[in-house]
Amino acid sequence: xxxxxxxxxxxxxxxxxxxxxxxxxxxxxxxxxxxxxxxxxxxxxxxxxxxxxxxxxxxxxxxxxxxxxxxxxxxxxxxxxxxxxxxxxxxxxxx
Numbered sequence: 001x002x003x004x005x006x007x008x009x010x011x012x013x014x015x016x017x018x019x020x021x022x023x024x025x026x027x028x029x030x031x032x033x034x035x036x037x038x039x040x041x042x043x044x045x046x047x048x049x050x051x052x053x054x055x056x057x058x059x060x061x062x063x064x065x066x067x068x069x070x071x072x073x074x075x076x077x078x079x080x081x082x083x084x085x086x087x088x089x090x091x092x093x094x095x
Contacts, residue, residue: 067079
C-alpha cells in the first residue's frame, strides 16, 4: 500500500499515477523570488524558486535525493531520479 495524508492506494497503482493524482488534487502555489547574479559589469536579477515541505516527503522525495527538472513553456516538472548510487563524502585533511 502507498500512503499519503488522507488516502491509501493499492500497490498496483504506479507511483507516477499516484503522483499525478496528488498533483492535480493538491496544487501548491509559491511566489518566485528575485535573486541577484553578479556579472562582469553589474548584476542581473533572475527568478529564484525554493521548494520544501513535508508534502515532498509524502510524494517520495527525501533530502539528498537527485531530481531531474523537465522544462517546457511556462511549466516545470520535478522528477525523482531513482536508483542513484549515493556519492561518498570526502573530507579534506588539514595540514
